[in-house]
Amino acid sequence: MKVLLISEGTYPFYGGGISTWSHMLCDRVTNVDFTLYSINAGFEKEPIFELSENVKKVIQVPLWAPDEPQDYVSFSREYYKVVSKKENTSPEVIQKHFVPIFKKFLDLLYSDSENMEALDFVFRSMWEYFKDYDYKETMKSEEVWRVFQEEAIQETEAGGVEATLFDLTVGLRWLYRFLIPFSIAIEKVDVSHITLSGFPLIPALVLKYRYGTPLMITEHGVYVRERLLYINRSDYSYFIKVFLIKLTECITRLSYYKADKILSVNKFNITWELMYGADRDKVEITYNGVDHERFVPREKPEHLKGIPTVVAVARIFELKDVLTMIRSCAVVMKKIPNVQYLVYGDKNAVPEYTAECEALIEELNLGNNFFLKGFHSQPHLIFSEGDISILTSISEGFPFTVLESMSCGIPVVATDVGGVSEAIEEGTGFVCKPRDPEAIGSKVVELLTNNELRMEMGKKARQRVIDNFTLDIFIKSYENIYESVYAQSLNK
Incomplete structure (x- = not known):
């Protein structure tokens, strides 16, 4: 079985609890070949973990390092596809085929819509568009800037707050970076598995839209709660805070809506998951485990x-x-x-x-x-x-x-x-x-x-x-869950 394990700012290039969890999963699960899809701020040269033989490939997507993901494409047949997409992406094409999609996305975002069917349609439409047209040419176009500006100003005027040019620039820049994975093709796998209910969803959506690949989420800390804590403590302007909160809640709701299985590492998370639209029948508690034969009582130094x-x-x-x-x-x-x-x-x-x-x-x-x-x-x-x-x-x-x-x-x-x-x-x-x-x-x-x-x-x-x-309980649980999620997808 092939699993795409999608993380953000963690495994295999950074430490922390999610990285520990990911490493144990990749090292010990016996019935899976893993591809790691690592979304990071910048390009990292080497993993800090020694990867097991179960890890067959590492895809690194440095959202904030290159001007566009295609900067890493070599001069091969793939390069000419990139050139062709650029040539096909004219202002007229953007205005006709992308602007209506993007405007609908912004409408749903700013209206706090819980219509996940509509949001799912918009995201699928974006993915279909970027199969044929260039990401950078589109997202940095005057047409996209204009509609983003109009929607944002309309929103801020309704709330009695003025958005500065800096606010608008930062907001669109973040969207540009967060949505980059829509433009990256991924090889077919049997299951996609994301480590939080945030932007790692997007590569999983690419697989679900193209192949019908089942999607699992393991919720560690509640992503939306931690983001809200961070945003509220930040020094961002009011416009940026509202924008980021709406974006976070939007992607969290869609994550739960599209998931085939939601694994919570505790009972506490479930309250938040249900609050943001998760189907209780999809939610299961799977506790973390540790190697009790390695972490043993020892004499104090x-x-x-x-x-x-x-x-x-x-x-x-x-x-x-x-x-x-x-x-x-x-x-x-x-x-x-x-x-x-x-x-x-x-x-x-x-x-x-x-x-x-x-x-x-x-x-x-x-x-x-x-x-x-x-x-x-x-x-x-x-x-x-x-x-x-x-x-x-x-x-x-x-x-x-x-x-x-x-x-x-x-x-x-x-x-x-x-x-x-x-x-x-x-x-x-x-x-x-x-x-x-x-x-x-x-x-x-x-x-x-x-x-x-x-x-x-x-x-x-x-x-x-x-x-x-124990680690054995933890690993056996995931081996069974992977098999179950994959088997259910075959019966759909």
Whole structure:
């Protein structure tokens, strides 16, 4: 069976939970040959993962690097197709064949329409158009700019807000980049599998429109929720915020509408999925799993013995809310002055956020207590450094770091987001309200000062992983789901 696994900004070129999940899937599933379709901001030279023999091909689509995807096409027969499409794409063709489609898309977008049949028709019409005509010539044409400007100005006038020329330029530029995959042909596969309900949908639509390929979604963190959090916190203008929110909600609804199977890594996500139109009969919970034979209890390193130690594995960016973690350390230090927080994870994901974290560490005089350690190449060895582990995210799916810590017999203090409380049941760790450093800090103190409780929770945590969240359970679930989705498509 052939599966196209479509990701955005993750596997195989970047780390993080979705990349961990993707790598385990590609490495362990035995009945599938994978093609990776990796949507990234720029072109990446080498994967950071050693790809298994199950991965037969990697397609990289750098949305923001080239002027157009065809920049990567060699001087071959394919090149002449590109030239022919350019020559055929005249202003008259754009005005007659594309502008009506594009206008309908903008009408649906700005009206908050939940008419997914109409939106699906528009997206299919775009795909059919770009089979014959050039993407760049069309999307950068005066005709497209004019209709985008007219629709956007009409929308902003109705809302009493003026859109600047900069706003309009940025809005159309984003659309240009996001829709690039419509112009890229993809080889036939048996199943397409997207890792979030966002713009990875578009290559999956190309396959569904051309071949009827069934589509699976695995929802980790809720894409639409995380995007709304990000957009609302941003410094974008009002016009851009509204535009991005509508675009996000539009693509999320269509993702659920077109999916043949929606896999949620927790129960929490389902509320959001149903809110945005998912068919409950298509939704299934499939929990993540970890290798409990690799993530095992180990002796604490000699240099840390006697030091109350809290470990964390987290990329340093806003959703992990490392600022709250730092503030919780200040709370703990009042009771345990020699406490150490060791945080492992990429410090370069959002450099300005890392700088903010470093400034807070200095401001709170935590230079001898809180350490941003950067990337660690052997995650299975991290948790033995700590007496407990911590997670302070404001959004999660079903976090691997929680499962990995539990598998190592290290109890977790974590925030109650996503599926965290589904992993940490009573007696295996503590779950706290997000953005509450006092509550989080008090639970850290409770575990660090009560050896008996900590050891008991650690044993129960590992047993919970062995009973419910092993890698074998996870892989067998996906092998069965791939077979089922493909078989159902043959019967349609």
